[in-house]
Amino acid sequence: MMRHLALMLACLGGLLLNGCRSDDSGRAMGTLERERLTLTAPASEIITDIRVHEGQVVRAGEVLLSLDSTHAEASVRVQQAQLDQANAYLSERTNGARQEELASAQARVEGANASLLEAQQQWQRATALRQQNLTGQADVDSATARRDSASAALDQALQQQRELTNGTRPEQLAQARAAVATAQAQLDNARRSLQELTLQAPADSVVDILPWHRGDRISAGSILVTLLSNSDPYARVYLPQNRLTGLTPGSHVSVQIDGLAQPLDGVIRSIRSQPAFTPYYALNERDRAALMYLTDIVFEGEALQQIVTLPSGRTLEVMLP
Template identity: 25%
Template sequence: MESSLKRIFIPLGLFVIFLLSGCRNDDNQVTQGYIEGDFIYISAQTTSRIEQVLVNRGQQVSTGQTLVILDNNTEKKQYEIANKNMSSEIATLNDLTKGSRHTELNITAAQIAQAESDAKLSQSKLRRYQQLKTKGYVSDFELEQAQTDNHLKQERVRELTSQLASQKLPSRADKIDAQREKAAASQLQLEQSQITLNKLQLKSASAAEVYDVMYHPGEVVSPGTPILSLLPNSAVKIRFFVPAEQLPRYRLEQKINVKVEGIKQSISARIRFISPKAEYTPPVIYTSAQKKRMVFMIEAVPLKPQPALKLGLPVEVSL
């Protein structure tokens, strides 16, 4: 009798449990998912040899922090050459916009003083010869020589005076403009050299965790080959899949509750992406009998930063 009662009550109990589970509110339905992240890959723009790797796996880095230094010996030399060229062009421009140096002006002034002295002597000699000519002591030839000498001495004074005035003036405007263009071009070359040099120091674009280091000092990397992978603090997301019949319950910007393995408190998150394309769980051949195997991927991001979230952790998502 007791054995027959057991055979009756055990199936009855299972049936009651099935009914209770079937009557569960759909709004509290839990969907399984996991923690994922959007990585940033740090790579060189040209084929380069790695000089230094300044960070380690798991290390937190800040915005603008230098992560990797590539071989830059050639670029440093080019920068130094460009810097010297620019300094030379600017010095030439400054020299053109000023008059001659003080020493050159002093030399010309001394030459003028000497020429004026010679001119005074020649003029005095000419007057004396003119007086002697009236008395017949000087020939016409000697008088002509004195006149010519006095004329040359006076012209020499005027020449040196004009030269001194010219030395005090800057160069011609067109020559200064041409040199100014050269100076501007040399500055652009210096800036370009600086940009090229900066590209050989790979920096972090945001606060992040160094997730992996793929290459090390001494190795040569090709353009675009990842050297490091970073996981920004704001790039952690929750990924989960829902069947097609449940998809209308989810919408963009909708808030969801996320229960993470190992974390007591639930996390609030916001749906950021709903896949427009269905995916199939095995078997991949679609039949009406396998309709429930068609799912859509949904991604959500935490409303607040959650440092405790680690990639791969399983989660339970509910509305």
């Protein structure tokens, strides 16, 4: 039973391989294609509106569908509030201290100066009494401590007054401006994320695949819409390795498209450097001829005019040298 199953799988593999190869007449099969535009979901949201249907012709900038923007709008409001806060902080740093704050600082200096004067007088009296042995050393030490404390309080008040008078340091202003720039960038990013929830056609095209419905919840990165660009059509074929000799980008080949009486002259635009199917290193020398390379062929002039209205997917044959 296992031997019969293995034989069936081998036969099936042979049929698939022969289907990928060109026939012995030197022809390669392919299809007429146009550039595909794939639009993916920027976030995990619910589809709230669909304005197009499959097969519809759309113009660049036309709205295709919309996703729920509740969370994105809230994020914009949060970022706007943070920008307002950063701007207010920058204004505070730029404008400097208010007159009321300067007056309060001056009052603290005067109060500290008066306290120091009183503390010095008490220390002088305590020292004089000690010299007359009318008081103890503890009283002198206490008066000395009050004098030193009052002196330190005066220095602190003076430093605070100078800080308000001199204004904000350049480094602090730079930090405040950087905070504003960061908040502005975050707001711009939030607004861009909000705009991306409304998908627009990037170019004139036709809606090819639209697999979703209104109310569907989709995950970020899922394909929402596939468009076929109105760009010039081209032929896409798979060329076998043994037919690539002498063919390079720029080479001319004859292409017969179904529905046209005469073959057209095409120009090879690109040949993939890697085979489309089995990796090269996995094959022996005999099987390497079965490797298929994806090739794009473009048309120019009169040949292009003959196919510009043909639908994508039309089958064709390429005559190989």
